[in-house]
Amino acid sequence: MPTTRAAPVGLLGVDVGGTKVALRAEATGRPAYERTFRWPAGADPAADLAALDAEVVALRATWGPVHAVGIAMPATTDATGTVLTWPGRPSWTGLDLAGACRRIFPDSRTAYADDGDLAALAEARHAGHDDVVYLGVGTGVGGGVVLDGRLVPGRVSAEVGHMVVDLDGTRCDCGRTGCLQSVASGPATLRRAGLARGGEVSFDDLRAGLHDGRPWAVEAVHASCAALAAAVVSLGELLAPAVAIVGGGFADGLPGFVPLVGRTARLAARPGRPAPAVRAAALGGLSSLHGAVQLARDLVTTSERIAVEEI
Numbered sequence: 001m002p003t004t005r006a007a008p009v010g011l012l013g014v015d016v017g018g019t020k021v022a023l024r025a026e027a028t029g030r031p032a033y034e035r036t037f038r039w040p041a042g043a044d045p046a047a048d049l050a051a052l053d054a055e056v057v058a059l060r061a062t063w064g065p066v067h068a069v070g071i072a073m074p075a076t077t078d079a080t081g082t083v084l085t086w087p088g089r090p091s092w093t094g095l096d097l098a099g100a101c102r103r104i105f106p107d108s109r110t111a112y113a114d115d116g117d118l119a120a121l122a123e124a125r126h127a128g129h130d131d132v133v134y135l136g137v138g139t140g141v142g143g144g145v146v147l148d149g150r151l152v153p154g155r156v157s158a159e160v161g162h163m164v165v166d167l168d169g170t171r172c173d174c175g176r177t178g179c180l181q182s183v184a185s186g187p188a189t190l191r192r193a194g195l196a197r198g199g200e201v202s203f204d205d206l207r208a209g210l211h212d213g214r215p216w217a218v219e220a221v222h223a224s225c226a227a228l229a230a231a232v233v234s235l236g237e238l239l240a241p242a243v244a245i246v247g248g249g250f251a252d253g254l255p256g257f258v259p260l261v262g263r264t265a266r267l268a269a270r271p272g273r274p275a276p277a278v279r280a281a282a283l284g285g286l287s288s289l290h291g292a293v294q295l296a297r298d299l300v301t302t303s304e305r306i307a308v309e310e311i
């Protein structure tokens with residue numbers, strides 16, 4: 001007669017990117033499994049999904065069973081789980097993502113969410129705060145909002161990068177003018193520095209110019225930090241988070257960037273309503289992946305351990 005024993009819950013986080021995918025599996029009492037693979041050449045969604053499927057089969061064979069899966073997705077999907085748009089991998093437009101997840105993870109509870117939202121969730125839990133806004137500054141500006149320990153608004157992603165900070169500003173990738181990321185993203189900052197300097201400016205040039213106090217570098221960075229501070233202050237007025245966490249590769253790579261956002265936000269506060277304290281992100285490029293694992297963990301709410309049948 002089969003006996004029942006308790007086994008650790010296997011949690012899998014998947015961080016889907018435009019060129020590569022990161023996997024992290026966790027279970028109590030077992031070493032974590034980490035693996036990153038690149039999408040196959042050719043941008044064929046069927047080949048992409050076959051590659052992901054093969055990775056999951058290998059993970060199950062070498063690491064163990066997976067009970068819950070959280071997926072960090074940069075793509076915009078509709079209510080049925082079909083990809084509406086994904087600039088990072090345009091060939092996925094029209095893909096039935098929900099159906100693909102059911103095929104690849106037939107026996108696991110599976111959910112996906114915006115990668116910026118999940119980065120916010122991971123940073124909030126790492127910082128030990130239930131009320132957090134997170135701004136990730138890189139190629140764009142991503143991020144999310146966590147209130148009472150949960151992602152909000154939940155029914156859609158929190159698009160902090162498309163908050164309008166200057167209606168007369170420069171054009172955003174989305175087509176509108178004045179979005180936060182049209183001012184404060186890495187490429188936007190480098191463009192502004194290049195215009196002021198009169199030539200192309202690389203990230204290393206900007207970093208060196210900032211270190212040496214060159215006006216073209218200092219002013220470009222200050223404008224980005226001011227836009228981020230405006231967003232932090234406005235989010236503070238609406239949501240009163242305990243902290244605003246600022247990260248992303250561009251912010252992490254420039255000494256003094258995050259403190260400058262904090263100082264500027266503090267100065268922009270009004271009497272009786274201090275700006276949220278600004279803190280540097282802690283998880284770096286792994287925030288979305290860790291958030292995906294958190295999403296998987298949140299799917300398994302009944303207990304830390306579940307029963308499996310043993311023959």
Ligand SMILES: [Zn+2]
Nearest residue numbers: 162172174179
């Ligand atoms: Zn925009």
